[in-house]
Amino acid sequence: HARAARLRERAFSQSIRPAPPDRRRRSRQAELDASALLQAQEALAMAVDPRSIQATLLRLAVEQCGAERGVLLVEDPSGLVVVAQADGEDEQACAATPLASFGALCHGAVSLAARTGEPVLEGRAYRAGLWVADPWVAERGVRSILCLPLQERGRRTGILYLEHCALSGAFGEGHLPALHLLASLAAAQTEAAERLRVLESRTEALAQARDEAEARRLEISDRMEDQGRALAAAQALQGVMLDALTEGVVGLGADQRVVLANPAAHALLHVPQGALVGRDFHAAFHPSTDV
DSSP states (O other): OHHHHHHHHHHHHHHTSOOOHHHHHHHHHHHHHHHHHHHHHHHHHHOOSHHHHHHHHHHHHHHHHTOSEEEEEEEETTEEEEEEEEETTEEEEEEEEEGGGOOSSOHHHHHHHHHHOSOEEESOTTTSSTTTTOHHHHHHTOOEEEEEEEEETTEEEEEEEEEESSOTTOOOGGGHHHHHHHHHHHHHHHHHHHHHHHHHHHHHHHHHHHHHHHHHHHHHHHHHHHHHHHHHHHHHHHHHHHHHOSSOOEEEOTTSBEEEEOHHHHHHHTOOTTSSTTSBHHHHHSOOOOO
16 A cells, blocks of 8 residues: 555656757747747738738748848749848838849859759858859858748649758758748738729729719710700800791701791791691691591
8 A cells, every 4th residue: 555655656756747959949939939920810800912912921920930031032934033131120121133143142052942843951061062162151150051842723823942051950841841831921911912902903993984974974964955045046146047037938857847947937827926836737727628
């Protein structure tokens, strides 16, 4: 019984013992990463056009991995082009520059990532590895490189390039999940921004069509008013001219009713002025006779 009691006491003490320091550190790091990714989602949500989304993605990637520099390349019909650069926390979108014309990165690492579709991690670029002779690596003394191909629905959309000149082994496999998630968030925001742009474009086109229709309506209304005034003037002139004639003039409509008659016509037919208009002329003055 005493031995069983000691075993229970030992099991209880182990159950309340704090986690090892490295486990607590990994837990805190995971919490920090989750918090950073939540902030990243909010930051990307604030970007409303592809250029700002790309610049924000690059800044977040640099911050998440602690990189010194970053470059974002996107797929273009002509090949990979550079669309954003970041130096620490200072990111900026730039005019699309073909990769072949851009020298501020390790071309070998980017080419390898583009060719294989796999992430490229180099921890001792300046002193060893595949790209010791690369002009940019030699000039800058780049030690650590990370190249991550970005994909959407199985199609490569670009490459994320990060570097660090002061630290060897600055990037590792552990950085990749967060970067993949950032890229997915950026892709979703880009798609949402494109849908918003299309909606705004359609709304603008609809408003323009409505304005054009209203302008056309006003133009037609003005023309009708002008034509109405012209018709009234013509009718007034016609009336003056008819009144001045000594011959009787009678105008008939399609139904043989009188639509106009001058004073001379009324006098010749011996009817009061205005009595002719609206009457069936033939029925009134040429009645049929029964046989």
